Amino acid sequence: MPKSGVVYECTNCGSQFPKWSGQCADCGKWNSLVEEVKTARKSNQSGAQRVGNLQKLSEIDAKQVIRLQTGIGELDRVLGGGIVPGEIILMIGEPGIGKSTLLTRLSLTKSIASPGKKVVYVCGEESPGQVKLRVRRLAMEKAKELDSNQLELLPETDVDVVLSTIEKEPLSMLIVDSVQTLYTEGLAGQAGGVAQIKECTSRLIRYAKTSGVPVVLVGHVTKDGEMAGPKILEHMVDVVLDMSGDRYHDLRLLRTVKNRFGATDEVGVFRMRETGLQEVVNPSEVFLEEREEGESGSCIAVVMEGTRPVLVEVQALVVESELPVPRRVAQGVDVRRVQILLGILQKHARLNLGTRDVFVKVTGGLTVREPAIDLAIGLAVASSYKGKAIPTRTVAIGELGLLGEVRTVSWYEKRVKEAQKLGYKTIFSRDTSRKIADLVKKI
Secondary structure, eight states, X not given: OOOEEEEEEEXXXXXXXXXXXXXXXXXXXBTOEEEEEEEXXXXXXXXXXXXXXXXXXXXXXGGGOOOBOOSOHHHHHHHTSSBOTTOEEEEEEOTTSSHHHHHHHHHHBTTTSOXXXXXXXXXXXXOHHHHHHHHHHTTOTTOTTBOGGGEEEEOOOBHHXXXXXXXXXXXXXXXXXXGGGOBOTTSOSOTTXXXXXXXXXXXXXXXXXXHOXXXXXXXXXXXXXXXXXXXXHHHHSSEEEEEEOOTTSSEEEEEEEEEXXXXXXXXXXXXXXXXXXXXXXXXXXXXHTTOOTTOTTEEEEEEEETTEEEEEEEEEEEEEXXXXXXXXXXXXXXXXHHHHHHHXXXXXXXXXOTTEEEEEEEGGGOOOOSGXXXXXXXXXXXXXXXXXXXXXXXXXXOEEOTTSBEEOOTTHHHHHHHHHHTTOOEXXXXXXXXXXXHHHHHO
16 A cells, blocks of 8 residues: 655645745745645556657657647737647736636637537536526626537546546646646645645646646645645646736736747737627727826836737826825835935935825836836826826826936837827837936926
8 A cells, every 4th residue: 555644745845844934945935835645656666667769859849839829819919829739828916807707708718619529618616507697797698709508618637537538538728727726546645735726737737748638737825816726737737828807997907927939029809898808909098098198297108918019008197295204105106216206306305295195106007117207297297286287199108217318128119119109299208308307307
């Protein structure tokens, strides 16, 4: 009989320890050790050795790998042009963000199903009736680009039953919702545990690589927004997609955390509608559709979402403070960055901000982390402080240094081209002025 015992495995780095402790000794993460029942595999006593198949690099024809178009342009953009045969995709995101909605639409898209093949949706968290209700609620059955006859549902959580069911079926795609619900009876531990997730995922990977059927896994996230489960799961799969967005806004962003077959800097933009997720071809129009022209405290910035330039509005409000310590509040941008920019404006632009509350917001629910938004924040704050509006059809592109200088940012020509295409003629940047104080005077 194989020996078994209890070990404590870190969900972050996968290290194992004989006893529990509050902190992982290898990666330093706190409260990451979970109890797992470890079963030792019986060694091969027959002495038989397996021989692998060696292939020369010159004999491998990469042209045979043809990407499968999903029919969803924003998803194809993020994946690098489509789905590669045998690819393992892990999609994570907060509950209710739209993961199942997007995958349900993907499973019904006509371009997915090949002649004589079908799509299997393993619904471990929902019943087939609930999936049917979602399809009806989103009016997917009546959509011309969708085909409900190609989709078959499998309400099962045992990975062995799933694989034995689909082993002889001609599939074009397998969708598992979600990987945390899968388990195998050959391994101790409950579903969602470290050992169960690793074993079930490895079996699905083996099936995908041998059959060439792409597999899409849905994953949970923790309360901190990180991927739930062992960190090794991220290394096992080929692609990790992260769907994010503000639950109080209809905007959804699909980012690539990892992609073995494409770039990781692409972003797909969707809007949540009554009929499901709608692709956004021009995100700039979404962020600027409700902008009030000619108001002080507003400035347009050009930020990069992946390789796509997007115009967003930065709003600022500067008012006299009634508190001993003035407030610094930011939404959509790091408040520490705002505090640095306020110090630059107070030192070099001679703006008395020490006794005033400053509120900064990026409209539309978008979170911007790149420094190219610095100049727009500085000009928006100066505009609100002086009570004068920035000239219409003006955008700001630049990073601010601690010496008050305006610095050049990457993809500058591409940002300018996008702004000019949307009718913005005046560009505030390092080419316009090398000091923030000079630009503030122009307001």
